Amino acid sequence: MVSLTLEHIGARYGRRDILTEVSAPVQGGALTALVGANAAGKSTLFRRIAGHLRGAGRVRLAGAEPHELRYMPQDTGMSAALTVYESIILALKQDRGGWRLSADEFRAVDAVLHRFGISHLADQQLPDLSGGQRQSVSIAQALVNGPKVVLMDEPTSALDLNRQYEVLETLRQYAQETGAVMILALHDLNQAMRCCAATLALGEGRILASGPTLEVLTPALIRRLYGIDSRVEHCSRGCPVMIVDGPADRALA
Ligand SMILES: Nc1ncnc2c1ncn2[C@@H]1O[C@H](COP(=O)(O)OP(=O)(O)OP(=O)(O)O)[C@@H](O)[C@H]1O
Secondary structure, three states, X not given: OOEEEEEEEEEEEOOEEXXXXXXXXXXXXXXXXXXXXXXXXXXXXXXXXXXXXXXXXXXXEEOOOHHHEEEEOOOOOOOOOOEHHHHHHHHHHOOOOOOOOOHHHHHHHHHHHHHOOOHHHOOOEHHHOOHHHHXXXXXXXXXXOOOOEEEEEOOOOOOOHHHHHHHXXXXXXXXXXXXXXXXXXXXXXXXXXHHOOEEEEEEOOEEEEEEEHHHHOOHHHHHHHHOEEEEEEEOOOOOEEEEEEEEOOHHHO
16 A cells, blocks of 8 residues: 655745645545645645655655656646557657557556546547546546556646546556555545545645544635535435535634
C-alpha cells in the first residue's frame, strides 16, 4: 500500500502566500477528495506535490518512487495532430524511453482504452474529440503507466452524469487494485461523498479538516468553506446526498 504525507507544505507566487501550513496523511487503496473554494490553492497544492513548484515543507512518499507519480491538470492540451491511440502510447513511453512497444505495452494501451470505454475512439484525432471525450483520454493517459500516486484536477468536470459514475467507479477500482494514492480535486461534494473514502478540506492556506469524507463534510465545514447552508440526507438507495439550501446568512456565520 502506498501512502503520502504532507508536512508543513507552503507555496507562494511572488510575495503572495497561497499555502502556509498544509499537513495531512493520505492513504492509498481508496480515493481521497481535495475540496475547497475557487482559488483556495488546490491546483497549487498538486503542483507542490508533483514537484512543479518549490516551497516550504516536504512531501513524504512510502511505497512509491517520485517518478511513479502522475499529475493530470485541469486543462490538458489536446491540440497535437495525434490519434487517441498514439497519444496513449506517447504517455506510456514518457519515461520509459525507446520506441518499440513490447507485447505487455500493447496490452497496457488496449487495457486502459477498454477500461475507460474509449476503445472506439482509438483512431480519432485528438483535436476532433468532444470535451468529455478529451477528459476520458486524459485520464487514460494518466493511468496507462500504472502510476502509484495520481493527482487529478477536476477529472469529471466535462463528463455527463452517467460517465461521472463510470469514471469515478473505475478510478476507485484502480486505487483498490493497486493500492495507489489517488487525490481528486472536486467541486461536486456529492461525488466526494459517494466515491471518496477520505477528504482533505483546503481553506485559509491550510487543511481545515481531513479524515473520512462523511466526518469531514459537515454542514458547519461547508458553510465555512463556501458560505453555503446545506444538510445531508439519503437517496432512495441509501447513499448520503448533500442538499444545498442556499447561501448562508453571513450575519449568523
Ligand atoms: N502561476 C501563477 N502565478 C500567480 N498566481 C497564481 C498562479 N497560479 C495560481 N495563482 C493564484 O493562486 C491562487 C490559487 O490558485 P489555484 O489554481 O491553486 O486554486 P484552485 O483551488 O485550484 O482554484 P479553482 O477551484 O478555481 O480551480 C489563486 O488566487 C490564483 O490566482
